[in-house]
Amino acid sequence: MTTTQRQKPVFRFAPSPNGPLHLGHALSAFLNQDMAAAMDGRLLLRIEDIDQTRCTPEFEAGIYADLEWLGIDWEKPVRRQSDHIAEYQTALHGLIERGLVYPSFLTRGEVKARVSASEAGGNPWPRDPDGSPHYPSDDRDRSEGDRRKMLESGLKHAWRLDMGRALQAADRVLSWSETGDGETGGIAADPSMWGDVVLSRSDAPSSYHLSVVIDDALQAVTHIVRGLDLFHATSVHRLLQVLLDLPQPLYHHHRLVTDAKKRKLSKSDGDTGLADLRGKGLSAADIRNLVGL
Ligand code: GLU
Secondary structure, X not given: OOHHHHHOOEEEEOOOOOOOOEHHHHHHHHHHHHHHHHOOOEEEEEEOOOOOOOOOHHHHHHHHHHHHHHOOOOOOOOEEHHXXXXXXXXXXXXXXXOOOEEEEOOOHHHHHHHHHHHHHOOOOOOEOOOOOEOOOOOOOXXXXXXXXXXXXXXXXXXXXXXXXXXXXXXXXXXXXXXXXXXXXXXXXOOHHHHOOOEEEOOOOOOOHHHHHHHHHHHOOOOXXXXXXXXXXXXXXXXXXXXXXXXXXXXXXXXXXXXXXXXXXXXXXXXXXXXXXXXXOOOOHHHHHHHOOO
16 A cells, blocks of 8 residues: 555445445445545445345345446455454453443343333333333343353343443543534534443344444544434444544534435335336436435
8 A cells, every 4th residue: 555545535335235225325325436536535345244144145246236337436355344253353352351341131022021111110211312222231230250150051142332331431522523414513422322232242243333433443444424324323433432442533424315205215115226226227327316416
C-alpha cells in the first residue's frame, strides 16, 4: 500500500447475504460510491455473513451481480466475516477476562415470560430502540462459581456485555460526529438504551456489533455511510470502540427508502428487489432515479 493510498478516506458498503438486495441497499451503495469519489477515497465491500443460519452463498453471489449491474466499483479482495471468526473471538475473550461480558442462559421464552409478568403487574419493562426487551438481570448478578458450574454443565448460553460495567470501564462521555440525513453534528451516544447486548451466541459466534467495529478498524474505514435504521446502534459501536481501543470513524446515516405505505423495505419485498427490477429491464440509471439520486 502506498502512502497516498493510506491517507485516502476509506468507505465501505457492508451488506448481509441473508436475502436479495433491494432499493434501500442500492441507495446505500450509490451514496458510498459517490461520497468516496467526491473525496478521492477508496470503496470497500464487506460481506457480513456471521449469521450462518440465514446467510447463503447464493445471496452472496446475488450481491456481486447486483452491485456490478449498478456500476459499483469496489476493491478486491472482499472481506467475508465468516472467514474471521477467530479474530472476533479473541476480542470477545479479552472482554470476558476483563469482567465486562458474562454468559447468559435464559431462553427467549423465559425472557418473554419475565417481561409479560412484569407488564401484567403494571411495571413497564425497558425496551431497546428496536423494541426488544432488555435482558433481565438474573445472569449478570450470578456468582463466578455458579457461572462456572453452569458453563461446565454444557448449558446453552450467549455472551452479553454487562452494560453498567462496560460504561464504567469506558469512563468517559461517548459521542460521535454525524453528517447524515437525521440529527447532525456531535451526537451524544447512549449505549445504555440497549441494555446488556449480545456479543456472541451459540449459533452465531460473533454479533453484528462486535464484528462491525473490529472490521471497520482493521480495514481502516474512516467514513461509515449506512441507513438511519442503524443510527442508534452507533451508541453501542462507540462504546465497543473505546473498550477495544479502536479508532473513531465519521458517521453518515442516510434516509431509508420506503414502500408505498411508507414502510422500510424488507428483503422479502419482491417489488423492490434489484434482481427483479433488472429482470424487468430497468437500467442502473433508472435505479438511481427510483432512489431519488
Ligand atoms: N450488515 C448490515 C446490514 O446489512 C449493515 C452494517 C453496517 O453498515 O454497519 O444491515
